[in-house]
Amino acid sequence: MAPSAESSASGAAAASASAPAYKRRRVVEEEPDLMSYEDDDDTYEAYIPASKRKQMELQRIAGRGRVAVAAPGAGTAVETGADKGGDDDDMGVRQSKTALLHAARELKALQAKEQKSEAEKAAEEERKILDAHAARxxxxxxxxxxxxxxxxxPLKTSWRAPAFVRRRTEQENEELRDKHHVLAEGKxxxxxxxxxxxxxxxxPLLAHLESKGIKRPTPIQMQGLPTAFSGRDMIGIAFTGSGKTLAFSLPIVMFALEEQRKLPYVRGEGPTGMIVCPSRELARQTYEGIKVMADVLAQAGYPEIGVLLCIGGISMAEQSHVMGKGFHIVVATPGRLQDMLEKKKFTLEACKYLCLDEADRMIDMxxxxxxxxxxxxxxxxxxxxxxxxxMPKKIQDFAEQSLxxxxxxxxxxxxxANLDIIQEVEYVKQEAKMVYLLECLxxxxxxxxxxxxxxxxxDDIQEYLLLKGVEAVAIHGSKTQDEREYAIKSFKSGKKDVMVASGVASKGLDFNEIQHVVNYTMPKExxxxxxxxxxxxxxxNTGIATTFVNMNTxxxxxLDLKYLLMEAKQRIPPFLAALDDPRAGQGASLTGCAVCGGLGHSVKDCPKLEDNQRRQTAGFSRGDGGGGGY
Known part of the structure; x- marks a missing residue:
């Protein structure tokens, strides 16, 4: 057994001695294959660590000097923005921090620019929409x-302010305007x-105004009357019930009086001035106010002033009687006025004064x-x-260009909205409106x-109220002129307690001591x-306005209603406060829609613009059939 054990041991030793030599040869043989990229070629690019690449990129962005990295053995200098003298590591850390801060500032500026561009895009989109619908x-x-x-x-007139008023400095005038909350712009x-x-x-006019309880002018009259008397073109914007009618009626009466004094008018001559209103009722109300002032002056011995009412539904004989004597003032609706001018019943050759009452509607689609x-x-x-x-911005800009x-x-x-009005908004289901109306009354x-x-x-509301014993009259565009005039007169005289009306009675009409207005249907605009x-x-005076809204609104x-209530510091009902509001948080930067003036939407979402487009496409005109046409 010994020889065999010995021989096996020697064989194992021989195997162990030969094994390492065999493995070394395999490594040496395979090294050229595995490391073939380290060939004898000195044109390769050196490996640059990720941290170094990042620093190079930041320095390139910051523009803080040349950046070049030398390949080992290539003999190329390395410049990283640090001088040869000094600690390279410390300088690199400082430069890295500086570059990062600069890059962060650039990134913030870029983000702000992108945000600004979004706002600019929205503004540009609104401008394009307005330009597309602007008058040509x-x-x-x-x-x-x-x-x-x-x-x-502008036209020159003979009127001049009193000397003590003319001596005021511009600063004193501005202080007066601020005191009365009047904003005036212009040259x-x-x-x-x-x-x-x-x-x-x-x-006589002063006594007449005092008899009607008008002892001092309202803010719009304080600035509007001197402006009109001076012959200046004017855009007057003031809340409802602020006395705008007197601000344009007094000047036309005074100009007519002056013309009649210079040279009396004879048959076929006139008018000196003209007032155009969108509805018959408003035209008649304006006419009656001017006629009373003309009669007061005539009774006091001043020259007689002829006033012509030019609206549909009245007798042509009555109009011919006034025109036969020569007249100074025309109060008209657009439809009948165009008809009279085209038929050459009278001319505007001597007319030097034109007023558009409710001008935003007159100039509108x-x-x-x-x-x-x-x-x-x-x-x-x-x-x-x-x-x-x-007066929405779109209409105001257009008017300024035209005057x-x-x-x-x-x-x-x-x-x-007028701050003297208490606004109450109620959520009432459609089927419950009639019953709830009786409670509101x-x-x-x-x-x-x-x-x-x-x-x-x-008509349905009037019939229901009559059945319940309420004295009510109705007025809308499809009524005859006699029916409309009867409704207005009986309501103004106090014979009827309630007037049910469409939009034809919404603008300009001045009823005595109206304490309550009910919006049975919330208007679309x-x-x-x-x-x-x-x-x-x-x-x-103080009044109450109750408005019914429901899921059909x-x-x-x-949203427009909500912002209007907020502006007037009125109570916001919970269902309005809970509305999803895309404009929330804009605060003081919130501006009204340039088309309709609503604060709850932008131009691109304007319901009035959409409605106008539909009407224009269908070939319909604005109004409710007879209000402003004839």
Whole structure:
């Protein structure tokens, strides 16, 4: 066994001795294959660590010097922005920190630029929408546009403010405007005057105004009357019930009086001035106010002033009688006025004064062409005045371009609600409205106005109230002129307690001591809501407005209503407060829609714009059938 054990041991030793040599040979043989990339080629690129690459990129962005990394053995210098002298490690750390801070600042600036560009994109989109719906021509006659006639200076009048008013400094005038919350913009703005006597009104007119309880002018009259007397073009914006009608009626009466004194009018001559209203009822109300002032002056020995009412539904014989004597003032609706001018019943050759009452509606879709057509009959420069409680930015910008050095007078935000009105919004299901209406009528004593935007619904409400023993009348565009006038007269005289009306009675009408307005149906446009609730809370009195809303009311309209209530510091009902509001948090930066003035949406979401597009496509005009046409 010994030899065999020995031989096996020697064999194992021989195997163990030979095994390492065999493995070494395998490694040596395979090394050229595995490490073939280390060939004898000195043109390869050196490996750069990730941290070094990051530092190089940051230094390149920061522009802090040349960056070059030498390959080992390549003989290329390495410059990292650090000088040869000094500690390379410390300098590299400092430069890395500086570069990172600079990069962070650049990143923040880039993000701010991107955010700004988003806001700019939204603004650009709104501008494009407005440009697409803007009027192509300014508000002027066809002759003026065709011949390129433009007037640089406003008309001159004989009126001058008292000497002590003219001696005021501009700073003193601004302080007075601030005191009365009047914002006036324009070139050479006439001074504000705080009483009628200093405006040089005749004593009979002063006595007449005092007899009606008008002892001192309202803010819009303080600035508006001197501006109009001075012959300046004007845009007057003030809340409902603020006395805008007197601000444009007194100047036209005074100008007519002056013309009659210079040279009395004879048959076929006139008018001196013209007031255009969107509805018959508003035109008649304005006419009656001017006629009373003309009669007061005539009774006091002043020259007689002829006033013509030019609306549909009245006797042509009555109009012919006034025109036969020569007349000074025309109060009209667009439809009948165009008809009379086209038939050459009278001309505008001597007319130098034009006022558009509720001008935003007069210039709006459907009425703009009528106004242009009327202006084409003017033969000379005229003084143009535009008045409204709601004047969206789109209409205001267009009007400013069309007038001559206009003075823009604002009393409160355009489209804001009268602060003398308590606004209450109730969620009432459609089927429960009639019953709840009876409860609402118990809130105040009569008279009360109930508004609905549907003519059939107006008739239904009146019938229901009559069945319940409530003295009610109804008025809408499909009623005859006699029916409309009967409703207005019986309601104003107090014979009827409730008037149910469509939008035809929402703008401008002045009813005595209306204590309560009920919006049976919330209007689609917030402008109409402002005008409707404005039938109460007039001349400094307090009124209540109750509005019914339900699931049929558009969400955009509800958002506009919510912001209007917030602006007037009214109570916000829980169902309005819970609305999903995409504009929440914008705060003071929130601006109203340029098309309708609503605060709850932007131009691209404007319901009025969509409605106008539908009407334009269908070929319909604005209004409710007969309100402003004839």
């Amino acid at each position: 021509r300014k508000l002027a006659s066809d002759m003026e546009l065709a011949k390129g006639i433009s007037y640089e200076e 050479d703005i006439p001074p504000l005057i705080t009483n009628f006597r200093d405006m040089k009104l005749p004593p 459907g009425f703009e062409d009528d106004v242009r057509n009327i202006m084409s009959f003017f033969k000379q420069q005229r003084q143009t005045l535009l008045f409204s409680a709601t 001559i050095q206009p003075v823009v007078i604002n009393v409160g935000r355009a489209g804001a 118990q809130k105040t004593a009569p008279p009360v106005v109930v508004f609905s935007d549907n003519k059939n619904e107006v 917030i402008e109409d809501y402002v005008h409707q609730i404005g039938r109460t809370g007039r001349s400094g 558009a969400e955009q309209t509800l």
